[in-house]
Amino acid sequence: xxxxxxxxxxxxxxxxxxxxxxxxxxxxxxxxxxxxxxxxxxxxxxxxxxxxxxxxxxxxxxxxxxxxxxxxxxxxxxxxxxxxxxxxxxxxxxxxxxxxxxxxxxxxxxxxxxxxxxxxxxxxxxxxxxxxxxxxxxxxxxxxxxxxxxxxxxxxxxxxxxxxxxxxxxxxxxxxxxxxxxxxxxxxxxxxxxxxxxxxxxxxxxxxxxxxxxxxxxxxxxxxxxxxxxxxxxxxxxxxxxxxxxxxxxxxxxxxxxxxxxxxxxxxxxxxxxxxxxxxxxxxxxxxxxxxxxxxxxxxxxxxxxxxxxxxxxxxxxxxxxxxxxxxxxxxxxxxxxxxxxxxxxxxxxxxxxxxxxxxxxxxxxxxxxxxxxxxxxxxxxxxxxxxxxxx
Numbered sequence: 001x002x003x004x005x006x007x008x009x010x011x012x013x014x015x016x017x018x019x020x021x022x023x024x025x026x027x028x029x030x031x032x033x034x035x036x037x038x039x040x041x042x043x044x045x046x047x048x049x050x051x052x053x054x055x056x057x058x059x060x061x062x063x064x065x066x067x068x069x070x071x072x073x074x075x076x077x078x079x080x081x082x083x084x085x086x087x088x089x090x091x092x093x094x095x096x097x098x099x100x101x102x103x104x105x106x107x108x109x110x111x112x113x114x115x116x117x118x119x120x121x122x123x124x125x126x127x128x129x130x131x132x133x134x135x136x137x138x139x140x141x142x143x144x145x146x147x148x149x150x151x152x153x154x155x156x157x158x159x160x161x162x163x164x165x166x167x168x169x170x171x172x173x174x175x176x177x178x179x180x181x182x183x184x185x186x187x188x189x190x191x192x193x194x195x196x197x198x199x200x201x202x203x204x205x206x207x208x209x210x211x212x213x214x215x216x217x218x219x220x221x222x223x224x225x226x227x228x229x230x231x232x233x234x235x236x237x238x239x240x241x242x243x244x245x246x247x248x249x250x251x252x253x254x255x256x257x258x259x260x261x262x263x264x265x266x267x268x269x270x271x272x273x274x275x276x277x278x279x280x281x282x283x284x285x286x287x288x289x290x291x292x293x294x295x296x297x298x299x300x301x302x303x304x305x306x307x308x309x310x311x312x313x314x315x316x317x318x319x320x321x322x323x324x325x326x327x328x329x330x331x332x333x334x335x336x337x338x339x340x341x342x343x344x345x346x347x348x349x350x351x352x353x354x355x356x357x358x359x360x361x362x363x364x365x366x367x368x369x370x371x372x373x374x375x376x377x378x379x380x381x382x383x384x385x386x387x388x389x390x391x392x
Contacts, residue, residue: 006103008082012089018110019054022091026058028098028117030079033057033068034283035097036115036156036382039187043379045071050383056087068282093386099148111153113386114170115187118300119162119370122221122327125169130325142171149175156382158186158303159370165330184381185373191285192307193376203286207276210253216351217291219257219284220315221299238297238315239344245274247348255287257301293354295347298322298329302336306367307374311354312338315347337363 023044025037041057044050056075059065065076077083080101088094092110097117106112123129125145128138149170157163163181172178209215220238244254258266258279268275278287288294288304293311296302302312314336316322323329333340337359339350384390 002101005080005085005101009085009088009104012082012085013107016086016089018092018107019090020092021050021052022054022056022087023093023095024056024058024087024091026079026094026096026098026100029100030058030060032282033059033065034188034285035117036186036188037095037097038283039190039379040095040113040115040382040386041379043187043190043377044383044387047380047383050387056091058084058087095386099144100151102144102147105151106153111386112151113154113156113382114148114152115156115382116166117188119158119186119303120165120169121300121303121329121331122298122322123169123330124165124327126171127165127169127330129328145169146171146174149177152177152180154386155181156186157181157183158189158373158378159183161370182382182385183373184385185375185378186304187379187382188285189304189307189371189374190376190379191283192288192304193374195289200289204290207255207278207281207290209255209276209290213253214251214293215255215291216248216252216293216295217255217257217287217305218295219287219299219301220297238317239295239347241268241271241275244344244348245271248351249274255291257281257284257287293351298327302338303370304374306337306363307371309363309367311356311359312336313347313350313354314338314340315342315344316340317342317344335366335369337366 025041027033027035027037041055044053044055054075056077057065057069058077058079060079062076062078069076075087077087088104093113094106094110095113095115097115126142128141130138149172152170152172155166155170157166160183163183166181167173167178172180204211218239241254254275255278256268256275266277266279268277281287284301288308291310293313294302294305295313295315297314297316302314305312314333316333319342339354341347341350
């Protein structure tokens, strides 16, 4: 099957020439319409400069894509179909947020924008030192990211910190591309600054969120070491929802966002009315906007959520294992602008006793270091740099 796909792409490159005004967007390998590719796409759609451009979106499920985009002027192609490879061969610009297949390489006249999908806390790419990934060997991870670096025309970063980590993780210096990181803010967060209160109210209605409850968003990271050949990745909730409801159910409801590798295997029927499975919500920014507080661990979601200046709590029940055996982290957790706990009981206490004024100073220091460039127009800045070649 892989050989067949290679042949498809090879034939497409022979038959097609890149069109200067065609852009292909792909988010999480065709799984969604979200993240930095969406932010750049929406900015380009609004800008008259790009009115003559052709936009192509990649989806695994074309019906899902039609329902999400709802724009007949946008072309949709199925991930890894013949049309997909033809679209790649015929587009000047590729805007992806994750690594494509090894053999999917842009030509000399094409521009490949690897936007990535979040500011990293846990180590990624060539910086990973522990063999904790159950799917990919440590030696292979380094090879993957070195190969990826050779393809990249641009990357996108929201801070000097993130720029440094992307250069290191993708080994950009080894191919002379350390200056290809556009430090302009994350387009994925534009909507956090653009949405109106009326739009937020409509999202709550769509999710059937009760108006008389506070909304707690629980978005733990994906644990890539929890895997077996027989059952795949294990479902680790990290929270005992029964006791969580006993403690907080009177005042709160929980939006539970699980990684797509395990989302389909969740069974939350016993907690109906308290825990809402929002793993299938296309754009996590909508969940940020309707929530009053965030509970996470090592996931990069808290960097984005910090733009809202709302309370954040960090449940790191497996901290020593994760740090020393799985992925390790880029910085000390003490920098995080919220309570750090190792047990659910401690988490409940911190939520019940939280005082925002106690975290103001740490919050501002965190934001200044990790999100100083995020705002309402990072998508436009990215498009201008990529297409118009404007300097930052």
